[in-house]
Amino acid sequence: MCGIVGYTGKRAAMPVLISGLKKLEYRGYDSAGIAVTSDDGILIRKQSGKVAGLAEIVEQEDGMLAEAHTGIAHTRWATHGPPTTLNAHPHEGNEGRVVLVHNGIIENHNDLRNRFKAQGHTFKSDTDSEVLAHLVESHYQGDLLEAVTAALKEVEGTYGITCMAKDEPGVLVVARSGSPIVIGLGDDETIVASDASAIITYTRQAIYLDDNDIARIEGSKVDIRSLDKGAVSRTPSEIDWSPGAAEKGGYEHYMLKEIFEQPEAISNTIRGRIDLNRGTAILSGLNLSPRELVAIQRLLIVGCGTSMNAGLIGEYAVEDFAAIPAEVEQAAEFRYRNPIVGSRDMVLAISQSGETADTLAAVREAVEKGSLVAALVNVVGSTIARETSRGIYLHAGPEISVASTKAFTSQVSTLLMIALKFARAHRLSREQGIKIAKEIERIPELVEAVLKTNDQISEVAAHYAHYNNAFFIGRGYMYPVALEGALKLKEISYIHAEGYHAAELKHGPIALLEESMPVIALLNEGPGQEKTLSNVAECKARSAPVLGVITEGDEEARAACDHVIEIPSCPQYSSVVPAAVALQLLSYHIARIRGCAIDQPRNLAKSVTVE
Ligand code: AGP
Numbered sequence: 001m002c003g004i005v006g007y008t009g010k011r012a013a014m015p016v017l018i019s020g021l022k023k024l025e026y027r028g029y030d031s032a033g034i035a036v037t038s039d040d041g042i043l044i045r046k047q048s049g050k051v052a053g054l055a056e057i058v059e060q061e062d063g064m065l066a067e068a069h070t071g072i073a074h075t076r077w078a079t080h081g082p083p084t085t086l087n088a089h090p091h092e093g094n095e096g097r098v099v100l101v102h103n104g105i106i107e108n109h110n111d112l113r114n115r116f117k118a119q120g121h122t123f124k125s126d127t128d129s130e131v132l133a134h135l136v137e138s139h140y141q142g143d144l145l146e147a148v149t150a151a152l153k154e155v156e157g158t159y160g161i162t163c164m165a166k167d168e169p170g171v172l173v174v175a176r177s178g179s180p181i182v183i184g185l186g187d188d189e190t191i192v193a194s195d196a197s198a199i200i201t202y203t204r205q206a207i208y209l210d211d212n213d214i215a216r217i218e219g220s221k222v223d224i225r226s227l228d229k230g231a232v233s234r235t236p237s238e239i240d241w242s243p244g245a246a247e248k249g250g251y252e253h254y255m256l257k258e259i260f261e262q263p264e265a266i267s268n269t270i271r272g273r274i275d276l277n278r279g280t281a282i283l284s285g286l287n288l289s290p291r292e293l294v295a296i297q298r299l300l301i302v303g304c305g306t307s308m309n310a311g312l313i314g315e316y317a318v319e320d321f322a323a324i325p326a327e328v329e330q331a332a333e334f335r336y337r338n339p340i341v342g343s344r345d346m347v348l349a350i351s352q353s354g355e356t357a358d359t360l361a362a363v364r365e366a367v368e369k370g371s372l373v374a375a376l377v378n379v380v381g382s383t384i385a386r387e388t389s390r391g392i393y394l395h396a397g398p399e400i401s402v403a404s405t406k407a408f409t410s411q412v413s414t415l416l417m418i419a420l421k422f423a424r425a426h427r428l429s430r431e432q433g434i435k436i437a438k439e440i441e442r443i444p445e446l447v448e449a450v451l452k453t454n455d456q457i458s459e460v461a462a463h464y465a466h467y468n469n470a471f472f473i474g475r476g477y478m479y480p481v482a483l484e485g486a487l488k489l490k491e492i493s494y495i496h497a498e499g500y501h502a503a504e505l506k507h508g509p510i511a512l513l514e515e516s517m518p519v520i521a522l523l524n525e526g527p528g529q530e531k532t533l534s535n536v537a538e539c540k541a542r543s544a545p546v547l548g549v550i551t552e553g554d555e556e557a558r559a560a561c562d563h564v565i566e567i568p569s570c571p572q573y574s575s576v577v578p579a580a581v582a583l584q585l586l587s588y589h590i591a592r593i594r595g596c597a598i599d600q601p602r603n604l605a606k607s608v609t610v611e
Contacts, residue, residue, distance in 0.1 A: 002089070002103040003027040003075040004181070005198050006162035006172045009189020009219055013071035014058055016191060020198035021051045021075045026254070026400050026599065026606045027194060028077025031088035034058055035099045036068035037169040042099050043068070046088035051075055070170050072162045074101035077605040082126075091130035093137025094121040097166045098147070100136065102129035103194060104158035104179040105610050112154070128157075136163060145216040145223075148173045152214065152227055158357070158609065162192055175214040175227075179609050180355055180383060183207040183215065183222060185236055190217045195379065196239045197398055204239045208381035237381060241398055253598045255401035255492070259584050260451060263444040265396040265406040266413050266577070273417055274441055279433025280424040281417035281440075285392045286374055293425035296346045296372065299326040302334045302362040303350035304608070306404040306487060307411060311350050312480035313576050314415030320573065321423035321436065331362040332611065339369065346372040348418070352399055352407035353607035354382020361611065363387055376414055378407050392418075401599045402606045403492050405584045408484065409447065409577045416440050416573060439574045446578040449568045454585055460563045461589030464547060467518050470495055471509065471544075473502040474522030475532055477572045478579065481522055485583035492598050493591035502532045505539070513542035520586070522579055523548040523557045526572030536560050547586075549579050 003024025007016045017034050032054040033046025043064050047054055058065055074089035089101040094116070106112070109128035116134050117123070123130055135154060140147040144165040152159070158178025165171065174181050174192050184191040184199035184206050193199050196206055207222070209215065213232065215224040226232045251257035258265075273282050288296075299318050301311035311328040318326040329339070331349070335358065341347060347366035351359045354377040363384055366373045374390035378399060385391055396410040417440060424433045464470070470489060474482035483499035490497050500509055502521070513519070519539045523532055536546050537560065548561035551569050558564050565586065567578040591598050 002077050002194070003198070004101050004103050004160060004162055004192070004194045005073045006071070006174065006192040007189070008070040008170055008172050008217055009186060011069065011189060012066060013068050014065055016202070017071050017073035018051065018055045018058065019201070020191065020193055021073050023198040024194055025051050025075050026402060028075055028605045029600055030076055030083030031085065032073070032075045033088045033090050034071060034073040035090040035164065036065055036071035037164045037166065038064055038068040038070070039169055040064050042092070042096065042164065042166050044090055044092065044099065046090065047085045048083050048088060070164065070172065072099070072101050072164055072172070087125045087127050089129055091125065091127065091133040093133045093140070095137060098133055098137040098140055098144070098163060100129070100133050100161050100163040102132055103160040103609065104177070106132050106155055106159065107157035108155065132159070132161070140165060142167060144168050144171055144173045145214070148175060149214060149227060152177070160194060170218050172217040173214065174209070174217065176209045177211045178357070178383070181209045182381070183209065183217070185222065186220060188220050190220055190222060192217070196241065197400070200239050200241055205236045206239050206381070207234045207236050208386070209234070210386065211383070253401065255403055255405060255588055255598050258399055258401055258406045259581065259588065261397065262406045262409050262447045262581060263451070265410050266447065267444045268395040268397070269410040269413050270417070270441060270443070274437045276434060276437055278424070279430040279437055281421040281437070283392055283417060283421055285390060286421075287390050290425045293422060295344065296422070297324065297344040299324065299422070300334070300341060300345055300347045300371075301326065301328045301350060302331040302347060302359060302366070304331050304356050304358050306408045306484060307350040307352060307359070309480050309484040309487065310408050310411035310415060312483070313412050313477060314348070314419065316477050316480070317416050317419035317573055318422055321419040321428060322426050324422060324426065331356070332358040335361040335365045339365065341366060341369045341371040343370050346374060348374050348376060349384055349388065350376045350411055351384050352378045352394070352404055352411075354379045354384040355607045355609050357609050357611045360384050360387065376411055378410070400606070402601055402604045403488055403598070409580060412577055412580070413440065413443055439571055442570065443574055443577050446568050446570055446574065447581050450578045450581045450585070453566065457565055457582065457585040458589045460547065460565060461586055462593060463545070463563055464518055464586070465590045465593035467516060468495055469512070469517050470497040471505070471517065471519045472497060472499045473505055473519060473532065473535060475502045475528035476526060477576050478522035478524070478526065481576050481579050481583070484580055485520060485587070488584055488587040489590065491604060492587055492601050493594050493596055495590070502535045505535055510538065510542065513539055513544040515543040515545065518545040518547060520547045520583070521549070521561070523550045523561070524567055524572070524575050524579060525551040525554065525569060526575065533557065533560055549582050
């Protein structure tokens with residue numbers, strides 16, 4: 001949830017650190033800071049506000065800040081203490097001999113703070129991270145690796161850290177438990193970061209640290225050990241993102257770029273995974289034979305936010321195609337309610353980042369309960385991906401905008417393939433499987449068709465941008481789409497939007513309907529559409545403006561609404577994707593018209609790595 005960058009090597013560190021922070025700013029952006037070491041000691045610059053403000057200061061300085069070859073930097077999403085300059089990272093120990101940046105939560109920070117206060121330490125900030133800096137320094141006797149190792153053995157909580165010591169210029173020590181750290185391996189240089197987007201400019205060879213790993217880095221020399229197992233070897237992997245992939249590519253916002261990337265992203269997700277001959281999906285990452293698949297009696301899907309909404313579509317598809325029970329649970333709820341799961345169940349964790357703390361905790365609980373556990377993740381090498389022995393990577397490419405779009409539609413496409421695979425191990429015939437497989441392969445072209453109506457959607461958005469409330473309603477597969485559409489509008493336009501089952505409106509919420517309460521209705525063809533048409537009539541009868549997402553050419557549905565967005569004709573199970581894309585564009589344009597910070601909405605972060 002914060003962005004960390006570290007550098008040591010042949011280049012001047014400051015430009016590498018600042019450009020890295022800019023790439024990671026989507027992870028948190030309420031304050032930022034940088035520290036460098038050289039033979040002249042440690043220099044720190046930090047302030048509240050975005051990275052651009054910090055860059056303005058440091059890029060004007062010469063001397064040590066411009067010449068140092070080793071440094072660390074941080075962009076923050078506040079968890080302990082408000083986003084002030086004093087709370088910004090880097091933080092130093094009591095005597096200023098050690099400095100570090102931290103992502104995560106030190107749960108025993110109060111006890112440690114009290115211990116050090118009793119020893120006469122003074123603290124400058126309210127943060128748990130500063131306490132960690134004091135702890136490392138309290139163990140420092142000239143070897144930073146040993147000091148960090150000793151300190152982390154006293155820590156309870158999560159961390160991704162990068163540390164430096166005044167007496168060891170040129171050396172970085174990094175460690176992780178619960179918050180990601182990637183090490184980029186260069187020629188006479190090494191760059192570390194919270195994720196690969198800050199690294200690919202310099203190298204594609206990366207090592208993803210495991211929990212409890214700690215590494216000493218000097219120039220291009222990287223020594224990794226485990227806190228509990230001693231020396232370990234970690235195999236570098238190739239970062240397959242193109243350099244431009246993590247840039248905006250000419251779009252005004254990352255969100256719009258990622259919306260328009262969806263045909264390609266979904267094609268990448270599907271590629272090599274549809275077998276039109278056998279009418280099934282090829283998901284080798286699940287590592288399950290048909291015999292093992294058919295033995296699974298229930299599928300439990302866990303996730304948060306948009307990933308949970310995708311899971312709901314997966315629930316509908318698995319029960320619809322395979323007729324086996326499936327259910328979705330909010331990951332934190334699953335983790336804390338002592339879930340009833342066992343060896344005949346499969347728990348599927350969905351997470352774009354692969355770092356969401358609640359979802360990671362749910363995975364660990366499911367493992368404890370003896371169920372099969374698999375993950376649906378976008379970020380290669382992420383914690384959830386590495387803690388599950390079965391899984392499917394989305395291959396959707398980096399999703400930078402805080403609001404998830406292409407990851408959602410790639411998740412849904414993958415869930416349709418999972419449902420198909422389960423179904424073919426049960427009662428679905430080869431012919432029926434081929435039919436579904438062909439419809440899944442059509443999804444990218446369905447999305448292309450909606451993207452072509454972007455200008456019309458922008459015009460429709462102008463009629464809805466001034467409202468402060470909205471309902472999204474749908475039935476069947478469209479109910480989770482209504483939930484996701486409402487989440488998108490909420491998180492980027494700050495309009496209070498609620499997703500409701502269309503049939504539920506008359507059980508209370510209809511009391512809110514009036515001309516200032518628009519209703520966005522998922523009215524495209526499918527089971528229950530005529531009932532939703534009746535619900536729309538009930539809305540119109542109470543003066544509520546209605547925007548309908550309809551199947552192209554459906555004149556009855558068009559006549560029932562004040563405005564429409566048309567999507568191509570297709571089965572309801574695949575229409576969820578073009579319908580979702582229509583609502584992504586609607587929310588995007590409403591937020592753009594309202595002048596909102598679309599890629600970095602207030603209070604949000606791309607990956608919520610705290611519970
Ligand atoms: C989606 O637009 C939100 N940014 C948020 O709900 C997100 O889906 C949620 O935090 C889960 O993130 P994950 O998929 O990385 O686990």
